[in-house]
Amino acid sequence: MVHAFGSPKRHPRSGVFFLRKRVPDRLRKAVGKREIKISLRTRDPDIARIRHLEQLLRIEQSFAQIDGVLLGPNGSPLAYIEIKSRTGVAMPAAPLVQLDQVAPPAPVTSAPVSLIGLFESYAAEAQLSPATVKRWAPLIARFAAHLGHDNARAVRRDDVIAWKDSLLKEVGCASVGL
Known part of the structure; x- marks a missing residue:
């Protein structure tokens, strides 16, 4: 079964799981790498899956900060802003959405969950x-x-x-x- 987010890989010698994530071409100069590898510090496959998803979330949030993405209340991108990386190279971005055309986010309600x-x-x-x-x-x-x-x-x-x-x-x- 193929997972949408990939799956943790097991190191062949140590048996410790790790995450391997390709850096998108548009972000390689800002990140400074083609690939990100992070040890998940466990040999347990169940724990590795959880840590894998947590690390993927952190990586994607970092990528969004580099991209300058404005996210909507449901997590979908509303606007892509071209910003300069630490190296001074302008990062390519998707077409900019006018922020005045974007509806303000709905207030977050804390409905009880049983x-x-x-x-x-x-x-x-x-x-x-x-x-x-x-x-x-x-x-x-x-x-x-x-x-x-x-x-x-x-x-x-x-x-x-x-x-x-x-x-x-x-x-x-x-x-x-x-």
Whole structure:
């Protein structure tokens, strides 16, 4: 199966995964390389996939800053601005969109996201086995009950630590700080 974002590569000797990304021709002078290689510092393929996507996001954001791209609220490019690179060479850019023709971004709303609904969506997308869903769904519901709400957007690090501490108290263990 071919992935749209590529996939992490495994180093033949060490077995450590790494990212390999070609630099677009228009950005080579600004970046100073034809290719970017970054170690993902893991031998675990699942962790490597996550780190691969995170690094790709950082690279693409850096490319967008070099390009001078104005992004819309949904992440699509609204305008490409020709800017000069650090070397003083003008970077080629796509046709400039007049900024007064671009609608202002819509305000970001923080609609609540259900923890249980989020898990169910994840389970369907990841095609989790029914046994896995049966095992984890009650834990998600228990976490929501501990919080007193079902809004995933409102969960903070302190909430998770408090839940961990309450679980440790139930089994009689001492609290371990994160």
